[in-house]
Amino acid sequence: GQQLNQSPQSMFIQEGEDVSMNCTSSSIFNTWLWYKQDPGEGPVLLIALYKAGELTSNGRLTAQFGITRKDSFLNISASIPSDVGIYFCAGSINNDMRFGAGTRLTVKP
Amino acid sequence: SQTIHQWPATLVQPVGSPLSLECTVEGTSNPNLYWYRQAAGRGLQLLFYSVGIGQISSEVPQNLSASRPQDRQFILSSKKLLLSDSGFYLCAWSRGVLNYGYTFGSGTRLTVV
Secondary structure, eight states: OOOEEEEOSEEEEETTOOEEEEEEESSOOSEEEEEEEOTTSOOEEEEEEOSTTOEEEETTEEEEEOTTSSEEEEEEOSOOGGGOEEEEEEEEETTEEEEOOOEEEEEEO | OOEEEEEOSEEEEOTTOOEEEEEEEESOSSOEEEEEEEOTTOOEEEEEEEEETTEEEESSOSSEEEEEEETTEEEEEESSOOGGGOEEEEEEEEOSSGGGOOEEOOOEEEEEO
């Protein structure tokens, strides 16, 4: 099946710094989604992308659907302590959903 | 609005004991339902999914099973737990078309001792 490669696996940053993470695949997807998981909770949808090239923002978060439909990135600007958690990308095509392995973000005050 | 309930939140069970985790969805009909497992600090592993009552597809062979006795109820079971069954179990639902992604429950932390 299609595999998603998510990087980096983990990030340790200072409060106020910007963050960038991405997902790549060897196959195309019709939809890219980004989730955040707080410790001990289920993942929550942050941003959904439906068209190649689409750039969507949600507050300090910005995500893009790659032109080739094989990649997506998520940027977080001016990080704050509550941004800590695990961020998952997910790609969907033909009723099949695949998740990346997650990026664990730690923000130092 | 749609909501998903998952319980219990935490569970400590001895090796060899049975397991039953329950998930229910409100506010929608005929959802697709999923069970995922997440090992500590790791990614999400799809265990089972269901597109309708009594319809279960298994992604990974193991000593777990799933059932869907009602349209909005999904149950994860085991007859005899193993130590390796410890983990964080997540239930999720979606509409038939996955463009809107999944909505996850709050998870069950299972520790097998």
